[in-house]
């Protein structure tokens with residue numbers, strides 16, 4: 767896919783791929799501390815983090831099947847992974863248009879698309895999954911009961927991961943994906 771894109775002057779560059787549980791925990795705990803310092807309640811803090819970031823243990827980046835991409839043929843803006851970089855006439859719009867047209871021919875699909883009926887994470891025009899592997903990963907993942915896993919964990923705010931919350935989170939965030947990758 768990189769080779770084909772390069773023929774049209776687009777240099778697909780992965781900026782994030784596999785992330786370990788501990789890496790995700792660092793991201794989570796850093797954001798948690800920051801939002802609490804800014805005055806948000808614990809519940810508000812969790813709600814804000816899960817707009818874009820996963821509870822450690824639930825990220826698709828743990829599977830090694832998902833990537834966040836930019837176009838390395840362009841000079842890097844200060845913030846890479848923001849929606850406005852990928853919209854019309856912006857720095858990564860050429861990449862986005864090319865991916866819209868070609869990615870599925872290589873097995874890659876946008877996960878958190880801009881379908882307004884999709885719940886969970888906000889629109890992420892940079893995050894792609896390799897469906898031939900990740901479809902099976904999701905099927906296996908859904909067999910796990912994650913509730914017990916978070917008892918006495920060192921993840922900040924995990925005392926609020928009650929069964930009802932995790933059920934809702936699984937439904938909205940883990941299953942809140944592009945329907946094309948479920949079928």
Ligand SMILES: [Zn+2]
Pocket residue numbers: 782827832833834892893
């Ligand atoms: Zn991602």
